[in-house]
Amino acid sequence: MDPKVVNDWRLRGQRYRLEGEVCDHCGESIFPPRDICPECKEPAKTPHTLSGRGEVYTFSTIYSAPEGFEAYTPYTVALIKLEEGPIVTAQLTDVAPTDVAIGMPVEMVTRRLRTHGDEGTIVYGYKFRPLHLGQAAD
Amino acid sequence: MRDVAIIGIGQTSVDEHWGTGIRHLMLDAGLSALQDANVDTIDAVYVGNMLSGEIAGQSHLGALAVDFMGLEGVEAYKVEAACASGAAALRTGYIAVASGMMDLVLALGVEKMTDTSGRETTAALAAAADAEYEVSQGISFVALNALLMRRYMHEYGWKREDFANFAVTAHANGANNPNAMFQRPITAEAYARAPVIASPIGLLDASPVCDGAAAVILAPVEYARTLSPAPVKILASAVGMAPLAVHDRKDPLALEAAITSSQKAYKQAGLTPQDLDFFELHDAFTIMATLSLEAAGFAERGKGVQMALDGEITLQGRVPIATMGGLKARGHPVGATGIYQIVESVLQLRGLAGPNQIPGARLGMVQNIGGSGATIITHILEAMGS
Amino acid sequence: MSDYRLMRPQRDVGVSGYGSYIPMYRLPGAEIARVWSGGGRGPVKEKAVAGLDEDTVTIAIEAARNAVARAEIEPGELRAIWLGTESPPYAVKPSSTIVAEALGAAPYLLAADFEFACKAGTEAVQAAIGLVGSGMGDYALAIGADTAQGRPGDDLEYTAASGGSAFVIGPAENAVATLIASLSYATDTPDFWRRGYQPYPSHSGRFTGEPAYFHHTLAAASALMEELDMAAADFDYAVFHQPNVKFPMRAAGRLGFTPEQVRDGLLSNEIGNTYAGASLTGLSAILDRAEPGAIILLVSFGSGAGSDAFAWRVTERIESRRDKAPKVSDYIERRTEIDYASYARYRGKLQGS
Incomplete structure (x- = not known):
């Protein structure tokens, strides 16, 4: 069994739907969950699912991938500043590297992150894409 | 607390050591340090290493090191802080000697990175980052630095070409270091033409994958002069920490751990940046060199690149860096790098740096960065004279 | 019956x-x-x-x-x-x-x-x-x-x-959209299949047409319309399984539907055949524009073979x-x-x- 199976399973709430926490003391949004508010240092265990909206803080297109991601090159990773405040590291998808810019509005989608070989599990998780379909929602 | 000095140094060349495994790298560097210090007994060995478990399938390096160096019965263990493992081993030895618990300590750094394919090594190195929230997204260690470089260029208006002199200077210095991985100069044009690994980082922004081991012997200052003709005193040893993941840092471009670590070190040594003759910084990537210069107080925020453009980082400049090639040209055998930086600084302070000697060098600062900046360890060294 | x-x-x-x-x-x-x-x-x-x-x-x-x-x-x-x-x-x-x-x-x-x-x-x-x-x-x-x-x-x-x-x-x-009624129709008809461990499906050529797609689609649709006592003209929209453009157009014609009734739900020329998604995505496209009160016929087809037919009435909530x-x-x-x-x-x- 790939040791990642259990690890991936444990993180499904975070990976599939950006489940974080909110601090009941100061209102800070927290992702990933750390149970202690990074802002006011009080306990913060109230689950809170983030909206998935944000903007590109910085990005890099990877041409030389780590093992497990070779099939996807070139792909673009970014730091996404979510509208609630936290920054997450994630891939961008459905966008050409040349069309990415700092400040670009993005929204979360759930995509394949990788597979553990031909026989192992498929890992799904958050990625972000340009917010061109989001005009309809809210 | 006792003052601590370095009384012996040893190193293997940094290279693709196809014929030499991790135990013989440790043996070569460790024995040459013992020989340099002219001692044959030791109280403890601390081994700085990051990847032996992942790449060689070999944990428990302390036991392996003393076993194969013939240091039977000497206590030993591995110290790990990603790319700062070397400095962490040195600091562990420093604490042991300063406390009075140990008199003679061997601090050794070793890394063997070339036994695996590039993508496997890339994946192993990425383990320095947050496995669940950075690495799982397909990020490489290079890409983490690329994210910082892109943001830096965006905030301060620099172009990629402006970073060229960090690589050019390192290669110019490496050309005179017989132990360097790359002993040839490069041009700014070659830098600009280099293939992109993770945009905007190109091949010549990045330090190479390689093998090597380096070692130092520590002793109390009070005995140092009787054991060594040219001991070097450790004036400061300080650690700064920042969140593991880049995305969890309040100000990712600030290299917060370097600020803390440098400030602590200046305070311990009673010095300011202007007092130093050189700064062996952690130029794993050109952006790291820039951010380090700023965090250590040599340049204002956003102005580190200007120092490279103005030639201030060369051997003749205001703040010489990478004096023996740095991580870029000497090479970056990750867990060994922190000790290589110390060994080279000791050569400068002994006046034995050959063509790269900084005239009259007496005070040097050495900084080793773990991961993308979560652990940063700074040492300040002073020549004790002969 | x-x-x-x-x-x-x-x-x-x-x-x-x-x-x-x-x-x-x-x-x-x-x-x-x-x-x-x-x-x-x-x-x-x-x-x-x-x-x-x-x-x-x-x-x-x-x-x-x-x-x-x-x-x-x-x-x-x-x-x-x-x-x-x-x-x-x-x-x-x-x-x-x-x-x-x-x-x-x-x-x-x-x-x-x-x-x-x-x-x-x-x-x-x-x-x-x-x-x-x-x-x-x-x-x-x-x-x-x-x-x-x-x-x-x-x-x-x-x-x-x-x-x-x-x-x-x-x-x-x-x-x-409220459901008026539905009806399902299934037989054992091997027009298309994929065995285990095979990456691509096999099909029986022209047999996929009349005995499979048309027979099941038309049988399910006409039975539903008959039971509901409704004619093609009683529907504002009709959407069929769309393996291409030709088949659903022909099926619609045989049931008495005009090209206008079929047009908004026929997407295969732009996106191809999305298999289990095909007729449902056609219904989705119709709901994107249908007026309250509109009546929609949905007929799927699956090889093997069978069809499900549904009649829906759009409500004011759609707006x-x-x-x-x-x-x-x-x-x-x-x-x-x-x-x-x-x-x-x-x-x-x-x-x-």
Whole structure:
């Protein structure tokens, strides 16, 4: 069994739907969950699912991938500043590297992150894409 | 607390050591340090290493090191802080000697990175980052630095070409270091033409994958002069920490751990940046060199690149860096790098740096960065004279 | 034969929310023809192709999120998530549980994958109608999604496409379209199949036409219309399974429908055949524009073979719900053309990759 199976399973709430926490003391949004508010240092265990909206803080297109991601090159990773405040590291998808810019509005989608070989599990998780379909929602 | 000095140094060349495994790298560097210090007994060995478990399938390096160096019965263990493992081993030895618990300590750094394919090594190195929230997204260690470089260029208006002199200077210095991985100069044009690994980082922004081991012997200052003709005193040893993941840092471009670590070190040594003759910084990537210069107080925020453009980082400049090639040209055998930086600084302070000697060098600062900046360890060294 | 053929739940139900997803990549038929026929065109203008990080599960998740947004319910109110597909990412392991977790609908629900070739999605709709209509639960999510593969060079390669749609079935009191009645029709007809461990399906050529597609589609549709005492003219829209453009147009004509009634739900020329997603995505496109009171006929077809037929009546609620998620046309307009080489890479057709 790939040791990642259990690890991936444990993180499904975070990976599939950006489940974080909110601090009941100061209102800070927290992702990933750390149970202690990074802002006011009080306990913060109230689950809170983030909206998935944000903007590109910085990005890099990877041409030389780590093992497990070779099939996807070139792909673009970014730091996404979510509208609630936290920054997450994630891939961008459905966008050409040349069309990415700092400040670009993005929204979360759930995509394949990788597979553990031909026989192992498929890992799904958050990625972000340009917010061109989001005009309809809210 | 006792003052601590370095009384012996040893190193293997940094290279693709196809014929030499991790135990013989440790043996070569460790024995040459013992020989340099002219001692044959030791109280403890601390081994700085990051990847032996992942790449060689070999944990428990302390036991392996003393076993194969013939240091039977000497206590030993591995110290790990990603790319700062070397400095962490040195600091562990420093604490042991300063406390009075140990008199003679061997601090050794070793890394063997070339036994695996590039993508496997890339994946192993990425383990320095947050496995669940950075690495799982397909990020490489290079890409983490690329994210910082892109943001830096965006905030301060620099172009990629402006970073060229960090690589050019390192290669110019490496050309005179017989132990360097790359002993040839490069041009700014070659830098600009280099293939992109993770945009905007190109091949010549990045330090190479390689093998090597380096070692130092520590002793109390009070005995140092009787054991060594040219001991070097450790004036400061300080650690700064920042969140593991880049995305969890309040100000990712600030290299917060370097600020803390440098400030602590200046305070311990009673010095300011202007007092130093050189700064062996952690130029794993050109952006790291820039951010380090700023965090250590040599340049204002956003102005580190200007120092490279103005030639201030060369051997003749205001703040010489990478004096023996740095991580870029000497090479970056990750867990060994922190000790290589110390060994080279000791050569400068002994006046034995050959063509790269900084005239009259007496005070040097050495900084080793773990991961993308979560652990940063700074040492300040002073020549004790002969 | 009399009205026991008709299916009607004990309580009135309908579509509470609907949503679709179509990948952005398009492979023109002319590009396939260039590679395999030295030029010419295919039966559809182009088809939608899933990207490297997409599969039936990711397609289902986005379609389902859109459906739940339009239903204005909490995901935890869903008592079932049933995903109909012939291209599940796992041979053994439910896709529907991944969708349930991604929506935040787990754990108090039924979750399973349905398989009936291209009608697996409407099969899931029928099951959801049964669950909600019996009062076992208030909401159930039925999804039809596929990343269909055609053997390189085969006729099917021109149309086998990726996409899907999801429908939250709920009580009539919260419906954008209420169910009038449904009817299902199934026989054992081997027109198309795929054996285990085979990457591509096989089909029996022209046998897929009259004895399979037309027989089942026409039988289900005409039985439903007969039982409801309705003629083609009583419907505002009709949508059929669309393996190409020709088949659904011909079936519609034989049933007495005009091209205008079929036009808004016929997407195969733009996106190809999305298999279990095909007729449902057509219904989704119709709901994107239908007026309250409009009556819609939906007839699926799945090889093997069978058809499900439904009659729906659009409610006033549609006006306030349809803008709560991207429309089918938004996805169709989001288009990046690719060549055959990229298509071969994206769809895993390169050996050793």
